Structures are given as structure tokens and as C-alpha cells.
Amino acid sequence: MKVRLPNFDFSSIRPHWAPVHEFAQSYNAFSTVPAHIEPFLVKVMMRVKDALGESHPKLRESIEIFNKQEVQHCKQHVAFNKMLYKSGYEGMQALEKPYKEDYQRFLDTKSLRFNVAYCEGFEAMGSSAGQVFFEELDEYLEGADQEAVDLWKWHLAEEFEHREVCFQAYKALYGNGLFAWLYRVWAFGYAVKHIGSHTARVAAYLTDKDREGMTEEQRLASIERQKLLKAKIAKASKKRLVKVLSPFYNPAKMIPSPGMAELLARFS
Template identity: 60%
Template sequence: MRVRSPAIDFSDVRPDWAPNREFAHYYNAASTVPAHVEPFLVKVMMRARDELAKRPGQQRLLEDVEIFIKQEVQHCKRHVAFNQRLYDSGYAGMRELEAPYEADYRRWLEEKPLRFLLAYSEGFEAMGSSSAEVFFSELDDYLEGADENAVTLWKWHLAEEFEHRSVCYDVYKALYGHGLRGYLYRLYGFVYALAHIGRHVHRVNAYLLKQDRRNLRSEVEHAASIEREQQVKRHLTRASLPRLLKVFSPFYDPADKKAPAGMAEYLNL
């Protein structure tokens, strides 16, 4: 693991950066997640680092935590820049939808125990490594002809999510993850993260599509857009669900996952 700071130019990236606009908008909506969850993860892991430091034999994990934190900062910066491009392109209403989502994280940092914060964080990281597998292995048809800068953002980010896929898991396990209670609480955090983040992405995606559909000139175009949206959802669900279900296994360990083909290129940026 290492920290990377790739130069990605978003100045000419269009909101419909992929030939399938509905596909692009799903990932445009998803781009609002790192802008808020990554700062949250950084704060959670800083608290966890302090707890780990009190325990013997955790030096290697502490080193991984430091790199994890720095990687997440870079992810946040790039997605904030990408999202600004979306705001400037006629989708400033995204900000209103992001506000309550960001407020959840601020409130949790004030009110929730570290056990919950880490279980949620590990849930997000489990989603992230699964998303990386899907993006690199299952989306070639959607990415053909897409804007290279938008694709680079996602492939670099998700490659690093896969690279550090074990850090939150190992921290949670070291502090809270032993025994049946640790296992069940990990699943609670995963389901909570899946539902919380999924609801937010759904709201933003619906807004983006609604904005676009205002400009469609016929019912035929509107129906075609809805059909493309449903096709994207079905494809992503079929690709993601088997990977996400593995997280429920008591033997789940993200370290056992094998990197998809093509990922190494984006870890050499």
C-alpha cells in the first residue's frame, strides 16, 4: 500500500461521460458518497488508531491505518472536484440532497460508540471492494467510449479501495470482532451501511434523472430513459449481489479476495 495523488483533469468531463447516460448518472450519484464518507472514515480511524496504540503487537496494522487515512483523503479531494463539475453543469441541487447525508456522519461522530463507527466503516469498505470487483470485471460494455478522465477517477479510487480492503476489517476485528457478538455486530454494520448509503445514492440518482428527463421531447424518449435506468439497475444488482452476500459468511475475510485483471495499472499512477 502507498499513497497516490494522480492528476485528473475534470474541466471537460460532461455529466453524460458514458454513452449510457443513465449509467453515468448512477455513478455521478455515487460520487457524492466519498465526498462525505471519506472524511468520516478518517476521523473514525484516527480514534481507532488511538485505541490500537494501547495494545501490544499492532504496529503493522497501525502503519496500514496511516496509509489508509492518507488514501481516503486523496479520494475525497478528487470526488469533491468531480462533483463541483456536476454542480457547475446544471445539477447544483445535488448539494441539498447531500446535506442531510453529511449531517448523519457529523451526528454519529458525536453520539455513536466506536464499535458502531467501525462496524459501519467496515460495512462501507466491504461494499467498496465489491464495487471494485464489479467495476473492473463486469462493466466493459458500459465503459466503452466513456470519458477517460471519469473512468480513471473511478478505477483509481476503486483500485485503492480494493488495495486497502482489509484495514477496517482488521481494525474492527482487533478491537471488537471476536466471538459471535463481534460477527453479528459486523453484519449489523454492513447492513446499516448498505441501506444508509443505498438510500442516499437512490435519492441523488433520482434527482439527476429527473433533471434530464425534463428536457426529453416525447413520451417515447422518456420511456426509453426509464428502460435504460432499469437495465443498469438490473445489471449492477446481478453483478453485485453474489459478491455482497459473501460478506455474511462467518469465514469472510477481505484479504482472501483476488485482484481483478487491469487493476494493477491504476495502482501505478
């Protein structure tokens, strides 16, 4: 694990940065997540460090790097999202507000166990999303704007790189027993539903806005493309995420996708 400081330039990028616009908009919707969840992750993991005290020095060191990576993810996606707002999708911000407020509510009212387990749920989603992006989506990335592709590949490769930090934090604080496993699985389901509901709302806004100027034929074609895209990503994600439910799940055993190491080396 290491901290990387990419210098992306989104000044000339377009919202429809991939030939299949529904694909671009689905990831544009997901770009709102790191803008708000990453600060939450950092705050939770700072609380974890306090709870660990002076124990687990290697984990504490990993948390430091993890937090610095997440700060960079937030910074880059905030800049990317500003491009989307300026391109006519400013309505995204109203949808982001309650989502952002949820994380402050979690910090104010939820237990550390809940917050760490939720973070681990998100990180499990992130490592799976990285594998899907690197291994399953070449047909959608062909002809796409390289700056946008690099943003997502860098981010998701780092998500995979630090995939076990929240898992190890949860295990260090709450152990490996039956209740610890059941709670982790429940929180994973909670995170999937919470984040998925938010991104679905933003994606619906983006695609609906695109379809305002379409003919009926174009609109139906767009709906069909989106349906095929959702089915492909759901199938590719499901076969990976189902492993998270196992009491023997250990993200450290996951194998990096081809191309991840080379991509991260480019940004090092």
C-alpha cells in the same frame, strides 16, 4: 498499499461522460458519497489508532496509508462534484446536506464499535464495487470519457487495495466471537441501506432532471435503460456481497480483478 496523487483535470469533462447517460448519472450520484464519507472514515480510524495505543504496529501503519488514500479520494470527488454543480445539477447539494450531517451525528452520538463496523461495511461495499467496475461493466465503459473512467478505476482499485484495514481494525478491537460477527453483519446491512438510500435519492434527482426535456418516447427508453443497468449491477454485486455475511469472511482472501494492478501502477 501506497499513497498516490493523481492529477485529474475535470475542466472539460461532461456530466454525461458515458454513452449510456443513466450509467454516468448513477456513478455521478455515488460520487457524492466519498465527498462526505471519506472525512468520516479518517476521523474514525484516528480514534481506532488511539484505542489501539501502541499495540498492533502494522495495523497502525496501514491506517496511516489508508487515511492518506481516503483524503485523496475525497479531494478528487469534491472537484468532480463541483463540475456537476456548475453543469446545472446544483440541486444535488441540498440532498447532500442531511447525508453529511449524518456522519457528524455518528461521530457525536454513536459508539466506536458502531462507527468502525459501519466503516467496515462501507469498505466491503467498496471492494465489491471495484470488482464489478473492473469485471462487469465494459459495455458501459466503451466510448466513455477516459478521465472519468480513470477517476473511478483509480478510486475503486485503491478501495480494493485497502479492503482489509477496517476489517482488521474491527477484529483487533472487538474480536472474532459470535456477537462480534453478528454486530458486523448488522452494521454492514445498516451501511448498505444508509448509503444506498442516499445515492438513490441523488440518482433520481439527476435522471429526473435529464428527463425534463425528453419526449415521452425518450423518457420511457431512459427508464428501460436504467432498469437494465440496475438489474445488472445488483446481480453482479449480490454474488460478491453475500460473502460478507459469512462468519468466515476475510477480505484478505479476495483476488484482485484483472487490470487493477496495472491501473494502480500507472498512478504510482
